Amino acid sequence: DGGITQSPKYLFRKEGQNVTLSCEQNLNHDAMYWYRQDPGQGLRLIYYSQIVNDFQKGDIAEGYSVSREKKESFPLTVTSAQKNPTAFYLCASSTYHRGYNQPQHFGDGTRLSIL
Amino acid sequence: AQSVAQPEDQVNVAEGNPLTVKCTYSVSGNPYLFWYVQYPNRGLQFLLKYITGDNLVKGSYGFEAEFNKSQTSFHLKKPSALVSDSALYFCAVRDGGNTPLVFGKGTRLSVIA
Numbered sequence: 001d002g003g004i005t006q007s008p009k010y011l012f013r014k015e016g017q018n019v020t021l022s023c024e025q026n027l028n029h030d031a032m033y034w035y036r037q038d039p040g041q042g043l044r045l046i047y048y049s050q051i052v053n054d055f056q057k058g059d060i061a062e063g064y065s066v067s068r069e070k071k072e073s074f075p076l077t078v079t080s081a082q083k084n085p086t087a088f089y090l091c092a093s094s095t096y097h098r099g100y101n102q103p104q105h106f107g108d109g110t111r112l113s114i115l
Numbered sequence: 116a117q118s119v120a121q122p123e124d125q126v127n128v129a130e131g132n133p134l135t136v137k138c139t140y141s142v143s144g145n146p147y148l149f150w151y152v153q154y155p156n157r158g159l160q161f162l163l164k165y166i167t168g169d170n171l172v173k174g175s176y177g178f179e180a181e182f183n184k185s186q187t188s189f190h191l192k193k194p195s196a197l198v199s200d201s202a203l204y205f206c207a208v209r210d211g212g213n214t215p216l217v218f219g220k221g222t223r224l225s226v227i228a
Contacts, residue, residue, distance in 0.1 A: 004158075033215050040124070042205065042220035043159075050213050058215070090158055100211050101147045101166070106158035 002027045006091050006107035012115045013078065013085060021076045021110045023091035030095060032074035033104065036060060037088040046089075049074055078112065086114050117142040117210045121219035128196045129227050136191040136222045138206030147209040148189045149216065150180055152202045159205060165189060176200070196226045 004025045013019045025032065031050045035043040045058030049068040063082025068074055074093075078085045088111050092104040118141045128134045140146055148165035163174025165182050173179045180191050191204060203223050207216040 006158075031213065031215075035218075040220065043218040045215050045217075048215050088156075092159075096213055100209060100213075101164055103149055103151075103161040103164055104207075104216050105161070106151075108158045109156070111156070 004091055004093055004105055004107035006089075006110050008110060009108070011110055011112045013112060014115050016080045018077055018079050019112070021078070021089055021091075021112070023074045023076065023107060024072055025074075025091075025093045025105075025107075026072065027093055027095070027105060028071070029093035029105070030071070030097075031093060032068070033092040033094075034058075034064075034066065034074070034076045035090045035092065037090055037109075043090065046076065085112055087112060117146075117208050117214075117217050119206050119208050119217055119219040121204075121206055121222045123222050124220075125223045125225065127225045127227060130198055131195050134193050134196040134200070134224065134226070136204050136206075136224060138189045138191065138219060139187050140189060140206070140208045141187065142208060142210035144210045146187075146189075147211065148180075148182070149207045149209075150174065150178070150189075150191050151205045151207065151218075153205065153221075154202050162191070162204075196224075198226050198228050200224060201226045 007022045033048040034046040047066040049055035065077045091107045094104040120139045150162040151159040203221045206219045
């Protein structure tokens with residue numbers, strides 16, 4: 001089955017530690033996205049990538065980093081500079097080959113907590 | 116820049132009654148509008164999207180959405196609510212181009228038996 005796989009489902013971070021969240025898709029989508037979800041705030045865009053080896057900052061990129069070395073993969077690193085990392089992180093992908101009304105497809109998320 | 120507003124944090128409806136979850140949008144060009152549903156500790160599931168020219172769009176699980184250009188609205192509707200419809204619903208918009216979706220803050224729907 002085609003889809004988006006996020007791992008791990010739960011992740012704990014110690015103070016001063018960097019952690020990396022994995023996102024893999026087998027939908028052959030060009031674009032991938034990372035969102036952060038906090039209660040009552042909806043989804044906020046962290047980073048997105050429209051093509052391999054290229055990515056753009058979203059609304060809340062500070063304290064995060066990404067890479068896009070392969071079409072299928074878009075890992076997100078939460079650095080120690082992110083002072084409030086506790087949240088639910090969602091990865092998504094989409095294609096534009098059939099127009100701009102194509103939906104984004106989402107993974108099942110990673111819940112990050114501070115120890 | 117595009118934006119979406121979902122004016123209600125919570126909507127309560129009795130099982131079997133019709134439901135409406137409201138969404139208004141703001142874009143500079145043509146709107147590309149979407150509705151998603153989220154169950155606890157899960158990702159977002161696509162429900163339906165606006166198709167140019169169709170003011171009433173049908174989607175998954177019996178949901179439909181009514182597009183109103185003059186009111187810049189795209190309200191989600193269902194004729195008869197089920198308890199299993201209880202979830203968090205998000206409206207989203209893109210104004211064209213290779214841009215990410217912008218999401219509303221979500222509306223929690225509670226269907227009471």
